Amino acid sequence: MGLKDGSITLPTKFMSSTDTYEEASIVLVGVPMDFTCSFRPGTRFGPQKIREVSIGIEEYSIYMDRSLNDSFFYDSGDLDLPIGNVEKSLEIIEEAAGEIINDKKFPLFIGGEHLISVPVIKKVYEKYGDELLLVHFDAHADLRCDYLGCPNSHASAIRRVIDFMPSKNIFQFGIRSGTKEEFDFARNNTNMHTLEVFEPLKASIEKLKGRPVYFTLDIDVVDPAYANGTGTPEPGGVSSNELIKSVNLLKELNIVGFDLVEVSPHYDLSDRTAFLAAKIIRDIILMVR
Numbered sequence: 021m022g023l024k025d026g027s028i029t030l031p032t033k034f035m036s037s038t039d040t041y042e043e044a045s046i047v048l049v050g051v052p053m054d055f056t057c058s059f060r061p062g063t064r065f066g067p068q069k070i071r072e073v074s075i076g077i078e079e080y081s082i083y084m085d086r087s088l089n090d091s092f093f094y095d096s097g098d099l100d101l102p103i104g105n106v107e108k109s110l111e112i113i114e115e116a117a118g119e120i121i122n123d124k125k126f127p128l129f130i131g132g133e134h135l136i137s138v139p140v141i142k143k144v145y146e147k148y149g150d151e152l153l154l155v156h157f158d159a160h161a162d163l164r165c166d167y168l169g170c171p172n173s174h175a176s177a178i179r180r181v182i183d184f185m186p187s188k189n190i191f192q193f194g195i196r197s198g199t200k201e202e203f204d205f206a207r208n209n210t211n212m213h214t215l216e217v218f219e220p221l222k223a224s225i226e227k228l229k230g231r232p233v234y235f236t237l238d239i240d241v242v243d244p245a246y247a248n249g250t251g252t253p254e255p256g257g258v259s260s261n262e263l264i265k266s267v268n269l270l271k272e273l274n275i276v277g278f279d280l281v282e283v284s285p286h287y288d289l290s291d292r293t294a295f296l297a298a299k300i301i302r303d304i305i306l307m308v309r
């Protein structure tokens with residue numbers, strides 16, 4: 021597969037990417053996978069659109085008071101996946117994540133659908149074990165045992181994480197959609213905070229401090245009024261400002277891996293969802309550099 025040179029070569033990289041993998045401490049990987057989307061597909065085009073619009077925002081972040089010019093991250097392009105082959109694709113993602121972690125670099129993955137987070141979290145969990153906590157922003161619980169009989173579905177992403185990671189290590193925020201079974205399961209297993217993100221996250225920071233934290237961000241946690249470019253929009257979400265402020269709270273934590281998923285450009289009026297994603301990715305790079 022070869023993150024260093026063998027991934028698909030793209031015309032556009034995320035702004036300020038360094039020239040080589042070797043000099044980077046953070047490695048960005050695009051995962052153009054949307055085969056298990058339950059409603060509208062298209063997230064496979066997300067990574068490239070986010071890169072494209074990143075050129076339109078500043079390298080300096082007022083939230084982080086740092087500039088990408090002072091950071092060392094490498095955009096390794098998109099993984100080359102066999103379209104439609106879920107198992108093989110998950111293997112390729114896991115291999116890529118493993119390579120980055122073995123090289124002691126920070127994995128930053130851009131989906132694609134939410135299922136792509138599972139193999140990345142798995143490799144990060146292999147490194148940190150039960151010390152690792154998961155912070156999950158999403159409109160959806162993603163706790164289904166399976167979706168129409170398929171355990172590997174984007175609707176089951178967090179449930180698949182619980183196959184290997186203790187459910188009590190998982191902190192969910194902004195959840196406003198799921199089956200009754202998912203909410204019953206969450207009550208007894210995960211730390212789920214419904215509807216809101218900022219206030220419950222602020223109240224949870226002390227519990228999250230001092231531990232390695234993986235952050236998975238499904239862009240549909242944001243209200244479709246602010247982020248309509250996604251496959252399963254769910255009205256009633258947070259504003260883009262609340263998301264940015266919430267990400268800012270994570271400064272106090274030891275973030276060891278990150279992914280942003282479910283941006284679907286063909287539904288994205290004025291690229292507003294992709295712009296929001298690019299801004300969040302910039303700030304995460306600046307936060308963890």
Ligand SMILES: [Mn+2]
Pocket residue numbers: 158159160238240241252282
């Ligand atoms: Mn979701």
